[in-house]
Amino acid sequence: MRLLTKEFYTLAELQAAWEMADHDVQYLIATGRLKLSIVVYSQTLVTMPSGPHLPTDAKRRVYSGMLDLNASDAVAILRKGETQIACFSMPDGAAGHFPYYFRDQTVIKVDELMVRHAERERVERQWLASRASDATGPFGHxxxxxxxxxHDRKFTLGPKQAGVIKYLHRAHMLGQPWCSGRDLLEHVGSEGDRLRDLFGTGDKWNTLILSDGRGLYRLAIPTQQ
Incomplete structure (x- = not known):
């Protein structure tokens, strides 16, 4: 069954579709790679045109539709569960804010966060799909x-080995491929001192993982710098 193409998605359903951990989503949002929005209905707003403007350029309007959040506000909502916002961006690029007497209505909760369809496609094209490979590419899982x-080598991994590879693959997709060996061992709950010991003496280590010789590791697949 083909899934419905929506104008926007909740952040929760998009995160589930991407199979992405909370900290990875926060990273995309905090670095400006993923823009979050909210939906309002018949809301009174004050808007200013994009670019240089004067206070007299401000216009009051009633608006229904999507408003784009600043990255700092979006991250605050994710971390606190909710936060009060005053400023946002309109779809046409104009700056906007809620009138002061509506301030008590501007508390935004995490379950109100949305992602536009066009924004989802942009992120998947620019930051996810372009950094991942499917079963026909150099790396598959x-x-x-x-x-x-x-490439043409197939491996069966243990639970902790699989956890390391999954972590490194996520890092690769986010464009931050190099990861600390200590962080990787801690992530999978290993009590060992060396990441290499987790993979033994076979070909898994040399084929799947590259080291910088200073405690950082990444998947042995091409990266886009």
Missing amino acids: SADYRAVHM
């Missing part, structure tokens, strides 16, 4: 990362 391939 099963849903649980217990079965992976690198």
